[in-house]
Amino acid sequence: MSAYSTEDYDDAYYAKVQTIAVLPKETADPKATPPVPPYFQMQVARGYLSSRVTQYTSFEFDALYPTMEHFSRSRIEAWYTKTPIGRWGPHVKDVLRIFVEYRVTGENDEGAVFLNSLTQHKKKDIDLVTPPTELLQKIPTLHIYQNPKNTLDRHYVFRQPDGRTVVVMCGLGCTGRTTWKGKLKLHYIFPEVRFSEMAEIDTAVNKLIDSFQPIQIK
Numbered sequence: 266m267s268a269y270s271t272e273d274y275d276d277a278y279y280a281k282v283q284t285i286a287v288l289p290k291e292t293a294d295p296k297a298t299p300p301v302p303p304y305f306q307m308q309v310a311r312g313y314l315s316s317r318v319t320q321y322t323s324f325e326f327d328a329l330y331p332t333m334e335h336f337s338r339s340r341i342e343a344w345y346t347k348t349p350i351g352r353w354g355p356h357v358k359d360v361l362r363i364f365v366e367y368r369v370t371g372e373n374d375e376g377a378v379f380l381n382s383l384t385q386h387k388k389k390d391i392d393l394v395t396p397p398t399e400l401l402q403k404i405p406t407l408h409i410y411q412n413p414k415n416t417l418d419r420h421y422v423f424r425q426p427d428g429r430t431v432v433v434m435c436g437l438g439c440t441g442r443t444t445w446k447g448k449l450k451l452h453y454i455f456p457e458v459r460f461s462e463m464a465e466i467d468t469a470v471n472k473l474i475d476s477f478q479p480i481q482i483k
Contacts, residue, residue, distance in 0.1 A: 276337040279312030286320045287449070287479075289369040295322050300482075305367055305449065307477040312336045324365040330455065330466060331359075333473045358456045363470055366450040374444040375452065376430035380422050394419070404464045423464065429471070433463050441467055445474045448481065 287305040288295055300320055312335025313326040328335065329343055336344055343359055372378045394409040401407055404423045412418035421433040431443040435457050442452045453470050455463075 276339055279310065279335060279337040281311045282308050283311055283314065283319065285309050285314070285318075285324065286482075287324050287365055287367050288320055288322045289367050290322050291369055292322055295320060302482050303369060304482050305479045306482055307479050309477050310335050322366070326363055328361050328363060328470075328473060329359050330361050330459070331469060333469050358458045360456075361466065361470065362454040363473075364452050365445070365474065367448070368450065373450045374430065374447050375442040375450055376422070376432045376444060379420070379432045379442065380430050400461065403461065421463065425464070425467065431463070431467050435460060439463065441470075443467060443471075445471060445479070449474070449479065
């Protein structure tokens with residue numbers, strides 16, 4: 266987190282809760298104070314924030330998996346490595362980068378939209394591949410869609426018990442796309458070494474957003 270490199274605060278500072286606003290992507294002036302409704306208001310610990318900004322059209326933060334804790338001085342070794350390529354190198358397997366976005370118009374459930382698109386075109390240019398047994402045992406609803414011209418181009422699609430659709434794509438890391446209660450668009454990046462844990466990671470991300478107590482201001 267950039268806060269660590271520029272400011273010297275203790276753990277109590279990082280744990281302090283701050284109110285932030287997630288504004289619609291369509292917002293004309295994201296710096297307007299107070300923001301014009303509708304928007305979402307959240308209670309977020311300072312450790313998740315990389316700056317003092319309190320209004321976002323795209324809220325980005327990091328968390329440690331599986332605890333989903335925020336950054337603090339006491340956890341610095343888990344966030345940074347001493348390798349030349351930095352903290353997003355192959356040795357960091359417990360950091361998630363999470364993005365939250367809100368749209369007033371259109372569909373916020375990226376997973377559902379993507380699945381519908383794949384389903385409509387799969388007969389032409391998408392193959393449905395049988396998932397490995399061990400993955401299917403962990404995620405019974407899993408489907409794998411593959412580009413027949415490039416076997417590395419795969420989309421892993423599954424439905425969570427709460428009805429959310431999740432789409433995961435991998436390549437120099439994995440990216441999951443889904444929604445928070447159909448109201449906020451979510452996507453998150455996690456290390457490929459945790460690929461088999463994608464369903465658990467998705468659940469953890471949604472529970473973390475729950476803990477921020479999002480409230481829509483109309």
